[in-house]
Amino acid sequence: MADTFRLLMVQANPRVGDLAANAAKAREAWAAGREGGADLVMLPEMFLTGYQTQDLIRRPAFLRDVAATLQKLAADCADGPALGIGAPEADGEGGIYNAWHVLSGGRIETVIRKHHLPNDEVFDERRLFRSGMVSGPWVCKGIRLGTPICEDAWHPDVIETLAETGAEIILVPNGSPYQRGKLEVRQIVMVSRVVESGLPLVYLNMTGGQDDQVYDGGSFVLNPGGRLAVQMAAFDDEMRFVDFRRTDDGWEAVPGPLAPQPDAWEADYRAMVIGLGDYFRKSGFSRAILGLSGGIDSALVAAIAADALGPENVDCVMLPSEYTSAHSLEDAEGVARALGTRLDTVAIDGPRAAIEAALAPLFAGTKADLTEENIQSRIRGLLLMGLSNKFGAMLLTTGNKSEVAVGYCTIYGDMAGGYNPIKDLYKTRVFETCRWRNANHRPWMKAPAGEVIPVRVIDKPPSAELRADQKDEDSLPPYPVLDAILEGLVDRELSVAELVAAGYERETVKRIEHLIAISEWKRFQSAPGTRLTGRAFWLDRRYPIVNGWRDNL
CATH class of the missing domain: 3.60.110.10 (Carbon-nitrogen hydrolase)
Known part of the structure; x- marks a missing residue:
């Protein structure tokens, strides 16, 4: 024996x-x-x-x-x-x-x-x-x-x-x-x-x-x-x-x-780096491309891509319009410089003017609205996909879980792409993840140590910059409130009544519930992304696209 x-x-x-x-x-x-x-x-x-x-x-x-x-x-x-x-x-x-x-x-x-x-x-x-x-x-x-x-x-x-x-x-x-x-x-x-x-x-x-x-x-x-x-x-x-x-x-x-x-912050970040890196390697891709707007979401995606693939394999593109602030141009340049990635600039004013001219006869007598804003996003998606096709780099999307949940994203625009590493990361965690990455470096990270996401990018009010003086909070509740409601409705399957009892305004909760429901068709077409929680969009949470039920209790 x-x-x-x-x-x-x-x-x-x-x-x-x-x-x-x-x-x-x-x-x-x-x-x-x-x-x-x-x-x-x-x-x-x-x-x-x-x-x-x-x-x-x-x-x-x-x-x-x-x-x-x-x-x-x-x-x-x-x-x-x-x-x-x-x-x-x-x-x-x-x-x-x-x-x-x-x-x-x-x-x-x-x-x-x-x-x-x-x-x-x-x-x-x-x-x-x-x-x-x-x-x-x-x-x-x-x-x-x-x-x-x-x-x-x-x-x-x-x-x-x-x-x-x-x-x-x-x-x-x-x-x-x-x-x-x-x-x-x-x-x-x-x-x-x-x-x-x-x-x-x-x-x-x-x-x-x-x-x-x-x-x-x-x-x-x-x-x-x-x-x-x-x-x-x-x-x-x-x-x-x-x-x-x-x-x-x-x-x-x-x-x-x-x-x-690792603690939860490092583990989430490592999962996003591995998720992106293996998705590329196992699919036969070695280069990534993304639109770098000067905002926090694209900055974090750029950092994850650079850590996964190496900065030399990440191509960032700034696609400014008349609504792009000087700060955003400077911040995009600062992120690319700190990470060591390539940065190109392709203005969208010319293509935008051409599309608006083509549609003018059909849009005659209407007022400018969300349609014109989304055209800008779709031009950016078209240009980025053109660069992706030409140079064989996979396009990354950059929408966080908060935006994906309520549809604060443009189908065939900023949703265009092959992979989204932050798809299961709420906006409030995006802020903290950027701070964690600036303060920590590990041997498995291929990008430089230090402040790779300038503090100004983290601290400034988020904006899609699709119209003058636009802020995310013009259309959405403050992110701490939005994310708490989303975590209740999406991750914990709480009722409207339970969230109201927890102190949230019924009107706000009902509005967010409605936005989640009417955005299902967008999520159905969205790029895959790293699963971080037990209620990630796709296999964890499967809802019908057409759904007439709402929680009216």
């Missing part, structure tokens, strides 16, 4: 659908495990396919490629440690399972099927997968290991069954996306499982960005009693050997380094 067990935890970043590249990463990890004397190399949930695959998983040809790749991986990793890797399993009868495969001796030795299928927030697993029976322990080097897959560990029944059937160590492979505060929640839940079972637990999460989601790593090991034995870094790819030893009271992990974890 063995008294020691060596595990290699592999916290890594797959690419959805890239079976060859993901298998190559698995082989590299397995080779490192063999070199380091591991008994088992552990990879996250659905690592071979990447996560989330959505309906790609339903294509028979894709599933055949997955099965062939898995068999080849097993053959390549025959002489050495066992390899545990997440991949779908097709049962040949139309059923597909979210599974974790143990490869050993040149074959697939064990398959564990996920039992609890999450069907909330960004997950639709009941639509895609069948629920597997709760698996008992499996054996590696004579040790009985239990493997609840991700959601299975959030419910007490699976680990309880594993403990009752003789499991000695619990291994939890995960594909758990970032959400503000999620690391603490994960650890609290896993501590509960350890206390209930009395068994040590390994929680392994993946890393990297996929569409709107970012997987934040932060893997850890808990010893009996809930004591933290190992803590891996958040967001970073990392391989960590963990040694277990048998004691008179059962197995325990030898304590290792505890990587410090």
